[in-house]
Amino acid sequence: MVYKVPFVNYPEHYRRMWNEVIDAISEALSKGDLILRGQLKQFENGIASFIGVEYVVGLNSGTDALFLSLKAAGIGPGDEVITVAHTFVATIATIVHCGATPILVDVGEDMNMDVEQLEQKVSPKTKAIIPTHLNGRLCNMDKLMAIADEYNLIVIEDAAQALGASFNGKKAGSFGLTGCFSLYPAKMLGAAGDGGFATTNDEKIVEKIRLLRDHGQQRTTGKILFHGFNSRLDNIQAAILNVKIKYLPKWIERRREIAKIYHERLSDITDVKLPPPPTKTTPYYDVYQNYVIRVKDRDELVEFFEKNGVETMVSWRIPNHLHPGLNLNHFSLPKTEKLSNEVVSLPMYPELTDEQVHYVIDTIHDFYEHK
Ligand SMILES: Cc1ncc(COP(=O)(O)O)c(C=O)c1O
DSSP: OOOSBOSOOHHHHHHTTHHHHHHHHHHHHHHTOOSSSHHHHHHHHHHHHHHTOSEEEEESOHHHHHHHHHHHTTOOTTOEEEEESSSOTHHHHHHHHTTOEEEEEOBOTTSSBOHHHHGGGOOTTEEEEOOBOGGGOOOOHHHHHHHHHHHTOEEEEEOTTOTTOEETTEETTSSSSEEEEEOOTTSSSOOSSOOEEEEESOHHHHHHHHHHTBTTEETTTTEEOSOOOBOBOOHHHHHHHHHHGGGHHHHHHHHHHHHHHHHHHHTTOTTOBOOOOOOSSSSEEOOOSSEEEEOTTHHHHHHHHHHTTBOOBOTTSSOGGGOGGGOOTTOOOHHHHHHHHHEEEEOOOTTOOHHHHHHHHHHHHHHHHOO
16 A cells, blocks of 8 residues: 555655765675675764764664673573563563563653662562663653662663663763664664664673674684674665764754644644653653654554555554563553553654645544544
8 A cells, every 4th residue: 555654764765865875885895895894883983972972883683782782791590680561572582582581660651661660670680670762762761770770780771762862961872881772774773674783881891792793703813702693783784874874963853843743733632642742951852763642542543544544553552561472471561551552653754744744643633523
C-alpha cells in the first residue's frame, strides 16, 4: 500500500544527499577502506565530540553496544541487572545473554523507568542498572545516578533512541559507564543498514570493548587476549554516517518543530495524551526519536489511520514480560501493561512536510469528531 504519510521515508531521506553519499561510498571502495579504517575513526571522533565523551566505539548494532558494555563491565552469572519491560526486547535479551538476571521495574508517566520504584528492586546481587531513554527523552538521571552512587551500581545507558537528547545540559550517553546507541536506519542518525556504537569516558572500558568487537585480538601484537566477537561497524557505513552527521543538528531541530505542530494542534483533544512539548526551559531537551501518543481506543484509531493512508506503529503491543517464551511473567508491571494498550507512534522524521503533519492531525480530529 502507498501511504499518503508513510511511517518512514528512506528514499526521500537519501534523495536529499544522494551525491554526497555515493561519493563517500565510491571513495571508500576505490581505496579499499572496508574494515577498521580511517572513516570509522573519523565517525567515532565526530560522535565523541557531538555527545561530549572521551571515547566512542563503532559496533554492528545497538544490541551489541549493550551486550559488549555488559561484558566489558564484567556482568555475568549470579548478577542482577535492573531495567524496564517497556523497551525494545534487546535491552533485556543482552542481560540474559551475559548469564545475568534481568529485574524489571515499572515505568512512569514519561514511559521511562520509574526511579521512585528503583530502590526497592536493589538487592545484594544487583550489579547494574540499564535505564532506557525512550522516544528521545532521558530518564530522570539525577535521581537514578544518586541511587546508583549510593549502592555502588554500574549504569549502562540504553540511549538507542536518544542521540542528541539531554538532561540538565548533559547529553544521553555521557552519564553512565557506557552509553549504547543504535544506528538502525530509522534512528536519529541511521546507517544504511545495521550499526551501533558505545560511548564511555573510561579508558579501560573502551579498550575492552574495542577488543571484544574484534575477536579479542590485539592487532599490534597479534595476541588474542580472550574469546571475543565480531561486532565491527563497517567502513562503508561509517563513510555514509560521516556524510550524515553534519545534518544531525538540523534534523533534531526539524523533529522538534514537528513535535511543536503536533502539540499545538492536538492539545485540545482531551482523549489524546501527548508527550511534553519541546521547550528549552525544563531540564529535558527532547529529540523526538518517536512521537508517541496515548489513547484509550488505540486499535480503532490505528485502523482509521490505515483507512486514511497514514502509517503508524505500535511499540509495543505485548509487553516484553508477557511473552511466554521470555520467562519473565513473574513480574507485575501494571503501568507497562496499560501503556501497551494505549500507545501509538505517529509519523516523525525530518523529511515529513508540514502538509503531511497537518494531514495526520486532521485525521485524528476527524476520528474524534465522528466517534
Ligand atoms: C531502546 C532500544 N534498545 C536497543 C535497541 C537495539 O538496537 P539495534 O536494533 O541497533 O540492535 C533499539 C533499537 O531498536 C532500541 O530502540
